Amino acid sequence: MAAKPKLYYFDGRGRMEPIRWLLAAAGVEFEEEFLETSKDLEKLRNDGSLMFQQVPMVEIDGMKLVQCRAILNYIAAKYNLYGKDTKERALIDMYIEGVADLNEMYLFWSISPPNEQAAKMTQMKDKIANCYLPAFEKVLKSHGQDYVVGNRLSRADIHLVELLYTVDELDPSLLANFPLLKALKTRISNLPTVKKFLQPGSPRKPPLDEKNLAKVKEIFQLK
Amino acid sequence: MAAKPKLCYFRGRGRMESIRWLLAAAGVEFEEEFIETREQYEKLQKDGRLLFGQVPLVEMDGMVLTQTKAILSYLAAKYDLYGKDLKERVRVDMYADGTLDLMMMIALAAFKTPGEKEENLALVVKKAKTCYFPAFEKILKDHGEDFLVGNKFSWADVQLLEAILMVEELDASVLSDFPLLKVVCEQPHKAQEAMNRDKDFSKICLQAFKTRISSIPTIKKFLQPGSQRKLPPDSHYVKTVRKVLQL
Numbered sequence: 001m002a003a004k005p006k007l008y009y010f011d012g013r014g015r016m017e018p019i020r021w022l023l024a025a026a027g028v029e030f031e032e033e034f035l036e037t038s039k040d041l042e043k044l045r046n047d048g049s050l051m052f053q054q055v056p057m058v059e060i061d062g063m064k065l066v067q068c069r070a071i072l073n074y075i076a077a078k079y080n081l082y083g084k085d086t087k088e089r090a091l092i093d094m095y096i097e098g099v100a101d102l103n104e105m106y107l108f109w110s111i112s113p114p115n116e117q118a119a120k121m122t123q124m125k126d127k128i129a130n131c132y133l134p135a136f137e138k139v140l141k142s143h144g145q146d147y148v149v150g151n152r153l154s155r156a157d158i159h160l161v162e163l164l165y166t167v168d169e170l171d172p173s174l175l176a177n178f179p180l181l182k183a184l185k186t187r188i189s190n191l192p193t194v195k196k197f198l199q200p201g202s203p204r205k206p207p208l209d210e211k212n213l214a215k216v217k218e219i220f221q222l223k
Numbered sequence: 224m225a226a227k228p229k230l231c232y233f234r235g236r237g238r239m240e241s242i243r244w245l246l247a248a249a250g251v252e253f254e255e256e257f258i259e260t261r262e263q264y265e266k267l268q269k270d271g272r273l274l275f276g277q278v279p280l281v282e283m284d285g286m287v288l289t290q291t292k293a294i295l296s297y298l299a300a301k302y303d304l305y306g307k308d309l310k311e312r313v314r315v316d317m318y319a320d321g322t323l324d325l326m327m328m329i330a331l332a333a334f335k336t337p338g339e340k341e342e343n344l345a346l347v348v349k350k351a352k353t354c355y356f357p358a359f360e361k362i363l364k365d366h367g368e369d370f371l372v373g374n375k376f377s378w379a380d381v382q383l384l385e386a387i388l389m390v391e392e393l394d395a396s397v398l399s400d401f402p403l404l405k406v407v408c409e410q411p412h413k414a415q416e417a418m419n420r421d422k423d424f425s426k427i428c429l430q431a432f433k434t435r436i437s438s439i440p441t442i443k444k445f446l447q448p449g450s451q452r453k454l455p456p457d458s459h460y461v462k463t464v465r466k467v468l469q470l
Contacts, residue, residue, distance in 0.1 A: 070316035086300045093293030098275045
C-alpha cells in the first residue's frame with residue numbers, strides 16, 4: 001500500500017491549508033510534520049528537502065514537492081478534480097487564481113502588525129464584497145449548475161468553498177447577498193469527505209491566534 | 224485559420240512578460256492592445272471581460288482568460304511544453320512557479336520608493352545567487368541533460384532563461400563570476416577534475432543552459448530588437464500603471 005502523503009509546515013493554515021482541504025476532499029489520508037521553531041526549518045533546509053528553501057513541502061509518490069500551486073495542480077490532476085480537458089482546466093485555473101489572490105490578502109492580513117490590520121481588513125472586505133463574490137455568483141448564475149465548472153465536482157468548488165468559510169469567519173454578512181454561493185457552500189459541505197473534514201478533530205486548522213502568530217514569526221524569522 | 228491570440232496589458236513587462244515569452248517560444252504570433260489611460264481600463268472593466276477586474280487579459284481559442292498562471296498553464300499544455308505525464312508536469316510547475324516568484328519580486332520592486340526598491344532588488348539578486356540558481360544548477364548537473372525536465376524543451380526552460388536574463392540586468396556577473404570557466408576553456412583535460420572539486424561548476428551549467436536555450440530559433444527571434452519583448456520597467460511605465468490602476 002502506498003505511503004500516505006506527508007505535509008511539512010507549521011501547525012496552522014498559512015499556505016498549506018488549501019492543500020489539506022483538497023487532499024481531504026479527495027478522500028486522501030495524510031500525515032503532518034509540524035515545524036515548531038526556526039531550527040526545524042533550518043534542518044529541513046540543510047537536509048536538502050526544500051528546493052527553494054521554503055515550505056510548504058509535501059512528500060508524495062516518492063517526490064518532495066514544493067510550491068503550493070505545483071502541489072495543488074498535482075493532487076487535483078491525480079484525483080481527477082481538474083476538469084475534463086484543457087479548456088475546463090483553464091477556467092478552473094482562472095477561478096482558483098482569484099481565490100488564491102484573496103487568500104494571499106488574508107495571509108498578509110493575519111501576520112500584519114495590529115495597527116495595520118484595520119485598514120487591510122477594510123480593503124479585503126471591499127474586494128470580497130465588490131469583486132470576488134459577485135464574480136463567482138455570476139459564474140454560477142450563468143450556467144445554473146451545481147458545480148463551478150463542467151457540471152461536476154472539481155478543485156474549483158473546494159477552493160471556493162474553503163474561501164467562503166474564511167469569509168464567513170471574517171464577517172457572515174458578506175455572504176448575505178449571494179444565494180448561489182451560499183447554496184454551493186451547503187452542497188459541497190455535505191459531500192461525505194468534506195463533511196468529515198469539517199468535523200472537530202480533523203486536520204483542518206483554526207485561524208491564527210496570538211500565540212501561534214508569535215510562533216510563525218519565529219519560525220520564518222519575520223519582523 | 225485561427226485568430227491570433229490577443230494580449231491586453233500595459234506596454235511593459237509586469238505580469239504579461241512571461242506570457243509573451245511562452246507564446247514566442249512556441250512560435251505563436253500574437254497581437255497586443257496596450258493600456259495607456261484610465262478610461263481604457265474602466266471600459267475593459269465595464270465590458271465584463273476582466274473576471275476579477277484585472278489584467279493581464281488574453282483572448283484566444285474563443286476564451287477570455289485572465290490570471291497569469293491560468294494563461295501560462297493553458298499555453299504550456301496547448302503547445303506541448305508541459306512534460307509528458309503528471310510527474311513531469313509537477314516538476315515543470317515547481318520550476319516555473321519558483322522562477323515566476325523571483326521575477327515578480329523584480330516587477331513589484333519597480334513600484335517601491337527608491338530606497339526600498341534598491342533594497343528589494345539587492346535581495347532578489349541575493350536570492351537568485353544563493354537559492355534559486357543553485358537549485359537549478361543542481362537539477363541540470365544531476366541529470367546532465369540539455370533541458371530541465373524530461374530531456375525535452377518545456378515551459379520551465381523558457382522561464383528560467385527569462386529569469387536569468389532579468390537578474391543579469393540587475394547584476395551582470397550573476398552567472399559569469401566563476402573561476403572554473405577559465406580552466407574549462409584553457410585546459411579541457413583538467414576540466415572534469417576541476418568541476419568535481421569546485422561547487423562553482425554550477426555557474427558553468429547555467430551559462431551553458433543560457434546559451435543553449437537562447438539559440439533555439441523561436442527564442443533567438445524573440446531576443447532580437449524589434450520583437451514584442453518588453454524593456455525593463457522605467458519611470459514612464461511606472462507612472463502609467465500608477466495612473467491607470469489609481470495606485
